[in-house]
Amino acid sequence: MSEKEPAKREKHMEFTPLTPETTFQYADLSIKHINAENTLAMVKRAIRMGYDAVAINIDLGDISDYYTELDSLWTPASQSNSEGEPPKKKKKKQQRKDELADGIAGILKKKLIPPPHFVNASQLNTSDLEKRGKVFRQFSRITFTANEQVVINKVFTHPTVMSYDIVAVRPGEPAVLDTLSRKTELFDIITIDHLEENRGKWLSASKVMDRIRNDGVCYEIAYAESLMPATRKNVLFNGRVLIRSLKSKNVILSSGAETMLDLRSPVDVMNMSLLWGVANSDARKMISGFPKNLLLQAECRGTGNGDVCSMKLSDAEKLAGEEDEKEEKSEEGAEETTTVKPPPIEVKMNQAQYKALLQATKNANDMMKKIKASKAASSSTAPPTS
Structure with missing residues (x-):
């Protein structure tokens, strides 16, 4: 790929609604994939609850633990003559050899980024959706934590990451959020890590968050973590800060479910949004309107730019x-x-x-x-x- 050409995501999503009858009503954009059997059971349950669009999420955790790209490592000459060299030069060469060995060992320890996962549509019962004139859609999603700014450039251009329909980032530091604000054309969702209390520091950067939101990126609150006593306090607090900073705009509510007990129906999710101070008029948008805008923009993301001229x-x-x-x-x-x-x-x-x-x-x-x-x-x- 040449440097002038923009990075294009090889996605297979076809979402653009052609008629009002085929647009989805409710979406859950975060059903975590652990194994194929569990994922299929959760998708079936989501359809019975009334969701007609789901995203199967593969959460990688810290992206630095995964193989992204070979770093430019120093390779010593195979036939270098070290005799007669000063001691300082010999010591420096030996140090470089040790660094090379450590670098290769670190790369070999890293894991490969898994490909997207989809459930078999023939195993799903979508008769209830068809009676209401709806069409079931499933999308692929990848989520990772970015703690280093240097890794971000390599991750977004990785061919496996670009094959996902939705890319979600979990920023670890405010500096990472500032870097993401300049690369909004490469990802779709910013989510929060509720497992550690110091992960919500970037929520105070309201100007940067507004700049990212204006580019069409959505922020996510996973309500499944609010059902667990260990993370309930952080989820409610961070969610309130997020909604207050963004004034309930471009915020989506997803399940983040790992088991079937974590899933809730669309009506329950809208009622649950009151815990974060969401108005009744904005609750439906967080599981219907904003996800629809996100998917439309994700479908166009990574395509070539065009010029439009207007005249009388x-x-x-x-x-x-x-x-x-x-x-x-x-x-x-x-x-x-x-x-x-x-x-x-x-x-x-x-x-x-x-x-x-x-x-x-x-x-x-x-x-x-x-x-x-x-x-x-x-x-x-x-x-x-x-």
């Missing part, structure tokens, strides 16, 4: 009329069409806009000539005053 409807019709006139003249061969010079470099417009500007200028000049001619004719025909 009258100018567009005039330009279309000129094109039709030009085609008729070329077919009849009555008149030769004049070539338009390309616009100068400093003018930032395309050929069609430049032609429309020239035509508008010509029309304005003709109008001014007609006005002057009519004024001159009226002054010459006016009777002389006594």
Whole structure:
């Protein structure tokens, strides 16, 4: 991949809704994958509860424990002659050899990033959803904790990570959040680590959080951790701080379920949102509206950028009329069409806009000539005053 080309995610998600009947109603974007049998049972239970869109989440933990990319390590020359070298140089070479051995040993200890997991759709009973005119959708998701800023660049460009539909990051330090604010085109969700009390330090960076939210990234609260006594206090406190900082915008509620007992129905989740101070009007958005926006943006994320130009409807019709006139003249061969010079470099417009500007200028000049001619004719025909 060349340096100029943007990183593209090889996803297989097809979410774009074509009709209102096929849009999903409720989504749970965090069903943790532990084994295939447990994941299939939880997806079946989610469908019975009324969810028509789920994301199967593979949580890696600290991403530094996984193999991302070989670092540029120093390799000593195989046929170097160390005889006759000063002691300092010999000691430095030996130190480099030890560093090389430690680096290779550390890489070999790292684990490979697993591929996305999907359940077999033929084993699911979606008859209740079809009766309501809904279509079941499943998406793949990867979640990892980023404690170092250096690792982030390697992770997002990893081909396995790019094959996931949704990428979620769990920032460990405020400095990592600042780095993520400049790479919002590469991930979709920022989630909170409730297992340690010092993980919520970045929640006070409201300006950075607003900048990330404005780019379409969502923040997540996993309600399954609020059901456990060990993490309940941290989940409720961090969730309230998060919702207060973002004013309930672009915040989604997911289960983060590892067992079937952690799943709750959509109505229960909306009622549970009152624990975080969410208004009744915003509760439904957190499991329906905001997840839908997230999936639409995740589908477009990583694609090439395009340019859109706008112009007035009258100018567009005039330009279309000129094109039709030009085609008729070329077919009849009555008149030769004049070539338009390309616009100068400093003018930032395309050929069609430049032609429309020239035509508008010509029309304005003709109008001014007609006005002057009519004024001159009226002054010459006016009777002389006594």
